Amino acid sequence: MTNTDLNTRFEDLMEFPASFPFKVVGTADEQLADKVVAVVQRHVPGDYSPATKISSKGTYYSVTIRVTVQSKEEIETLYTELAAIEGVKRVL
Numbered sequence: 001m002t003n004t005d006l007n008t009r010f011e012d013l014m015e016f017p018a019s020f021p022f023k024v025v026g027t028a029d030e031q032l033a034d035k036v037v038a039v040v041q042r043h044v045p046g047d048y049s050p051a052t053k054i055s056s057k058g059t060y061y062s063v064t065i066r067v068t069v070q071s072k073e074e075i076e077t078l079y080t081e082l083a084a085i086e087g088v089k090r091v092l
Contacts, residue, residue: 010072010075010076011071011072014072016069016070016071016072017068017069017070018068018069019066019067019068019069020066020067020068020069020075021064021065021066021067022036022040022064022065022066022067022078022079022082022091022092023062023063023064023090023091023092024036024062024063024064024065024082024085024088024090024091024092025060025061025062025088025089025090025091025092026060026061026062026063026085026087026088026089027059027060027061027087027089028054028055028058028059028060028061029061029087032052032061032063032085032087032088033050033052033061033063035085035086036050036063036065036082036085037050037065039078039081039082039085040065040067040078040082042081043074043077043078043081044067044068044069044070044074044078046067046068048065048066048067050063050064050065051063051064051065060089079091
């Protein structure tokens with residue numbers, strides 16, 4: 001899937017640059033937050049402090065990271081690449 005396949009309307013709904021939260025849900029992996037930060041750093045270098053929560057049964061982790069994005073394309077690229085991390089189930 002290329003970024004153009006996402007067909008989002010962020011440019012109609014947002015003004016850029018914008019602070020945008022990404023929530024990544026994946027199987028329990030203590031390295032998930034590091035993997036999320038590594039993907040974000042490749043596209044939007046910065047100092048990130050993601051918040052990690054563990055599901056009640058301990059089978060899933062969710063990592064929330066806030067990124068200052070410059071464009072619709074940047075959001076779409078991050079969604080695509082975050083979803084490609086091994087073990088990731090959803091990117092919200």
